[in-house]
Amino acid sequence: NIVKPISKDLTKLSFLSYVWDESKIEGGAGEFLDRVEKEDEAVVESVQKGLKSHFYKAGRFSPEREQGVHHFHLLLSQFMNK
Numbered sequence: 001n002i003v004k005p006i007s008k009d010l011t012k013l014s015f016l017s018y019v020w021d022e023s024k025i026e027g028g029a030g031e032f033l034d035r036v037e038k039e040d041e042a043v044v045e046s047v048q049k050g051l052k053s054h055f056y057k058a059g060r061f062s063p064e065r066e067q068g069v070h071h072f073h074l075l076l077s078q079f080m081n082k
Contacts, residue, residue, distance in 0.1 A: 001040055
């Protein structure tokens with residue numbers, strides 16, 4: 001998925017699906033793409049709305065939604081500093 005900020009109040013989401021065999025897009029790994037894409041859309045909307053909040057503090061990661069990404073970057077940092 002491509003998340004492209006257009007302005008402080010508008011973001012464009014593009015959902016790109018790649019499958020080797022188009023007949024399998026509705027089954028197997030492609031079966032849940034639409035649901036996952038809608039979840040991504042809801043997350044982006046939520047973040048965009050939250051940015052306007054007076055309680056929002058800027059940071060690199062969302063503690064609620066990006067724990068996996070944060071953990072991965074910590075592991076990567078530890079590996080690179082060995």
